[in-house]
Every structure is written in C-alpha cells, then in structure tokens.
Amino acid sequence: MSTHSRKTIENRFAEACELHSRAEFSAAEKIYTSLLKHVPEAGLLHYNIGLLYYQKEDFQKALSHYSTARDLAPQDPDLLFNYALCQKQLGQIRDAAASFRQLIQFSPDDPETLYNLGNCYRELKEYTQAVESYQQVLSNNPSHLPATRNLAYLFHILDDTENALTYYNRVLHLDPDNSQAIHMIVALTGGHINATPSEYIKDIFNNYSETFDKVLLDDLKYAVPEKLRSLFDSLGYPVKSFSRCIDLGCGTGLAGRKFGELCKHLTGIDLSEKMIEKAEEKGIYDILQVAEITDYLNKRRSEYDLAVAADVLTYMAGLEPVFAALAGATRQQTLFCCSTENSEQPHFHICSTGRFAHSRDYVLQTATRYNWRVVKMVTTNLRKEKSNWVEGTLYIFDKT
Ligand SMILES: C[S@@+](CC[C@H](N)C(=O)[O-])C[C@H]1O[C@@H](n2cnc3c(N)ncnc32)[C@H](O)[C@@H]1O
Structure with missing residues (x-):
C-alpha cells in the first residue's frame, strides 16, 4: 500500500x-x-x-x-x-x-x-x-x-x-x-411435408453439438457408423482403396472416423457450423465445409468414388434430389453407404420425432431411378428412442 x-x-x-x-x-x-x-x-x-x-x-x-x-x-x-x-x-x-x-x-x-x-x-x-x-x-x-x-x-x-x-x-x-x-x-x-427447412436442422444440431457424441453413443446406443463399416467390410476392400470420399451430413465425425482410413482424401459437409467445429477437433477430414448436401453435390462433377450418409437421410423427406445430385458428383462405380429409418407406408412419412422414415421399396426404386444399384442391405437397430429401438436399413449402392 x-x-x-x-x-x-x-x-x-x-x-x-x-x-x-x-x-x-x-x-x-x-x-x-x-x-x-x-x-x-x-x-x-x-x-x-x-x-x-x-x-x-x-x-x-x-x-x-x-x-x-x-x-x-x-x-x-x-x-x-x-x-x-x-x-x-x-x-x-x-x-x-x-x-x-x-x-x-x-x-x-x-x-x-x-x-x-x-x-x-x-x-x-x-x-x-x-x-x-x-x-x-x-x-x-x-x-x-x-x-x-x-x-x-x-x-x-x-x-x-x-x-x-x-x-x-x-x-x-x-x-x-x-x-x-x-x-x-x-x-x-401427422401432416405431410415435402422438405425439412434447413433452419430447423441447423438449429437442432447447433444446439446439440456439445453433447452429441455422448448422448448418441452412451444414451441412445447409436451404432450406425460401425454397423455400416462392418457391412462395407464384407465387400473386402482394403484401406486406401478409394481416392475421394464424401461424408454427407458428417456431424461431429463419427462416421468419418470409421470410413476415413478407406480413402486417401476425406471431405465432410454439414449444415450445422457447430457440428463442423466438433468434427474439426477430431482432425480426420481433409476438407470440412458448412453446406447443404444437395446444393453442394449439385456444384460438383464426377469427383468422388465413395460416399457415406449415416443417419442423415432421416432428415430428408423425398430422396430423389439427393440420389440425383450424388449421381452427378460421383464417378462410375462409386459406392454409397447410407442408413434410413423404416416406414411401412408406401413412400415415406414424418415420425412424431420430427425425423422421416422411408420404405425399403421407395428407397430402392428411387436409387434405381438415378442409376444406383443395391449391393448390400440389411435391416437392423439404429439407435434407441426413449426405451425402444429404432429399426432401420443399412444400404450399400454402387453407381451403374
Ligand atoms: C444424426 S446426425 C449424424 C451425423 C453423422 N453422420 C454421424 O453418423 O454421427 C445428422 C447430421 O446431418 C446433418 N444434416 C441433416 N440434413 C442435412 C442437409 N440437408 N445438409 C447438410 N447436413 C445435413 C445435420 O446437421 C447433422 O449434423
């Protein structure tokens, strides 16, 4: 003092x-x-x-x-x-x-x-x-x-x-x-809706990013990335078989982590900037970008030879735009691995969760329309919703 x-x-x-x-x-x-x-x-x-x-x-x-x-x-x-x-x-x-x-x-x-x-x-x-x-x-x-x-x-x-x-x-x-x-x-x-507003998705996942990995893996027993990867492994491709992979709706990078070693270059895109920030922390992507999937793919021509969409098509109503855009952005024989929640209705419906469920027939018909042929598919539990399992289908398509 x-x-x-x-x-x-x-x-x-x-x-x-x-x-x-x-x-x-x-x-x-x-x-x-x-x-x-x-x-x-x-x-x-x-x-x-x-x-x-x-x-x-x-x-x-x-x-x-x-x-x-x-x-x-x-x-x-x-x-x-x-x-x-x-x-x-x-x-x-x-x-x-x-x-x-x-x-x-x-x-x-x-x-x-x-x-x-x-x-x-x-x-x-x-x-x-x-x-x-x-x-x-x-x-x-x-x-x-x-x-x-x-x-x-x-x-x-x-x-x-x-x-x-x-x-x-x-x-x-x-x-x-x-x-x-x-x-x-x-x-x-129980109304009908043709598209999910981007703002809605951004809002949910920006708010979810901090706790996403913990909640999905521990509480909801989310296992789509590893299940998709083991389905993929049954095709017998060694690591680094693909030159450019795109992880559509990459979120915090849970699927990127499983598929990254299969390719020489990995891109991740997502609408939510906060999810992208979390993915960045994992250091597994070569390119990460905040973007809407269909918009991003529509601007690319024959770039990718592997694509993944784990628990992402569930946020889309009709799947025509994404299959069409993916067909343009990928090379011949590209493999596309994705998951959907199952619907017993003819095409798709919105669930009370706000997510969409798609019937297998609808997914297969839409894929075929845009030159995607199914190579493997399996019905499985995707994750929990409260105390029940959510049933869905894992698909691997190739571009014909
Ligand atoms: C349930 S998370 C799954 C994330 C990651 N694929 C995984 O397996 O952990 C769904 C992600 O898809 C993104 N998403 C949904 N619809 C999208 C769209 N149309 N364009 C870009 N990202 C989208 C969301 O922002 C969210 O990060």
Whole structure:
C-alpha cells in the first residue's frame, strides 16, 4: 500500500475497467492482477477478474475469483448469478441449480434466474422441475420465447402431445417463422411435408453439438457408423482403396472416423457450423465445409468414388434430389453407404420425432431411378428412442 495510495489504486482500477470494456483482455488482466497484490481482499476486483476469465472461457479461473468475491459479498445477486453460470459451464449442473435456487430467494420472479434453473433441470433430466421453472418464467413474462420453446420440447419428450402442441403454437404466435415449431406441429399432427427447412436442422444440431457424441453413443446406443463399416467390410476392400470420399451430413465425425482410413482424401459437409467445429477437433477430414448436401453435390462433377450418409437421410423427406445430385458428383462405380429409418407406408412419412422414415421399396426404386444399384442391405437397430429401438436399413449402392 505504501507505493500505491488509495487514489492510485482507484485510477489503475478504472483504467483496467476501461480496457476490459474494450475487450482488451490481456492489458486489463495485467492491471487487475497487479492490483491484487495491494488489495487482495477487494471483492469487486475479484468479481471483475472472474468476469474477464469467463469472457476468455477460462471457467476454472473465473469460478475461483467469483468464489473469493462471494466470500466477501455473499448477498450480491449479480455475482451469484455469474457464479452459477460459471458452475454450469464447468458441467457442475447440480451445484449450478443450487446456486440459482439460492438466488431465487433474493428475487423470486427474476425470469433469467428461473429460466437458467429450468435449463439446469432439463440437463439433469429432471423434467418435471424443468417444466415448473419454465412455467414460472411464463407466468410473469408470457412472451419469453426460449422458455416457451423449451416447454414445447419437454412436453414432446414427455409424450404429452396436447401440451407440446399448445406450446409449439405459442412459439409460432411469438415467432411466426419459427421453422422448428412449424415442422414439429406437422410431425405431431401427422401432416405431410415435402422438405425439412434447413433452419430447423441447423438449429437442432447447433444446439446439440456439445453433447452429441455422448448422448448418441452412451444414451441412445447409436451404432450406425460401425454397423455400416462392418457391412462395407464384407465387400473386402482394403484401406486406401478409394481416392475421394464424401461424408454427407458428417456431424461431429463419427462416421468419418470409421470410413476415413478407406480413402486417401476425406471431405465432410454439414449444415450445422457447430457440428463442423466438433468434427474439426477430431482432425480426420481433409476438407470440412458448412453446406447443404444437395446444393453442394449439385456444384460438383464426377469427383468422388465413395460416399457415406449415416443417419442423415432421416432428415430428408423425398430422396430423389439427393440420389440425383450424388449421381452427378460421383464417378462410375462409386459406392454409397447410407442408413434410413423404416416406414411401412408406401413412400415415406414424418415420425412424431420430427425425423422421416422411408420404405425399403421407395428407397430402392428411387436409387434405381438415378442409376444406383443395391449391393448390400440389411435391416437392423439404429439407435434407441426413449426405451425402444429404432429399426432401420443399412444400404450399400454402387453407381451403374
Ligand atoms: C444424426 S446426425 C449424424 C451425423 C453423422 N453422420 C454421424 O453418423 O454421427 C445428422 C447430421 O446431418 C446433418 N444434416 C441433416 N440434413 C442435412 C442437409 N440437408 N445438409 C447438410 N447436413 C445435413 C445435420 O446437421 C447433422 O449434423
């Protein structure tokens, strides 16, 4: 304190706050941490350092500074809110829920606290409490769109179709172009739809990317990539037999990981930029691009000799455009490995899940129309939906 008068400290702190507000994080961090040596018990300083680390996505350090600030000012609601958000970022969901509940004692109707508490319950799969929290949000803020959307989704997975429809309709009332609500209302009322809006797919998978691998592999027992690969192995092609492979709707790269070694060059495309980011982390693709499958293929001529679409055609209604586009983008004798969910209806239908199921006859006839001949096909379980298996078919086609 000797060399730093109170005034000097205040000025330096103001300077750091200014830099911080301009997102000059390194310069701000330097001053903040130097000030800690002089005023180690300044709650506001710890709080600001916590905010800075949170913005830099160093959540562990952020939590540690929020925690010190909290010991110094336990009743500060903003601090507690940020502390809870940080716990959530670190995956400490139960602790985050406890912090949000504590915060509700200070401000029982705060919509953001209730909404975030609902999100914690949703992640913990404590759906009844999640519904309660979101409904409390709406009791004071009936136009809170995220809470309305989450209620629609939760009632849907709780098999409460009537309430799901009520909330999807409310979503539409608040946001008339909401593609997810439009799509799900058709799915839940058994209507007909010719195409899935790209916005809907992007929306789902951008929100799903963080937990996709864990949820699909552990919870839903998703096994399409390895099952497709073993079907493919029965054809006896050695590794690196193909020069250019395209993984259509590559997602986070689960199928790319299985098929990558068969080819010298692997491209992955997907509508969801967040899924592509996750695929990038795996380092298995030579090219990754955010793109719609049919659009992308229509711009290519005779490029690929292997194509994969694992659990992707289930997001398409009619398959004519994709078989046609793939025929143009691939070489003679290209192999195409894909999966579909089975439908007992003549062509395809939209399931209450929002995905599509296609009849085997329809898939085979459509493939033939665009010069794809089936080489292998097998009916199998694709993944779980709640406690039931979803049955589908794996196909390998070659281009005649
Ligand atoms: C269930 S995931 C499967 C991902 C990956 N193939 C796998 O086996 O793990 C479906 C993926 O297809 C993508 N997708 C669906 N329809 C698409 C389209 N028309 N164009 C591009 N990507 C699409 C989604 O964004 C999502 O990442």
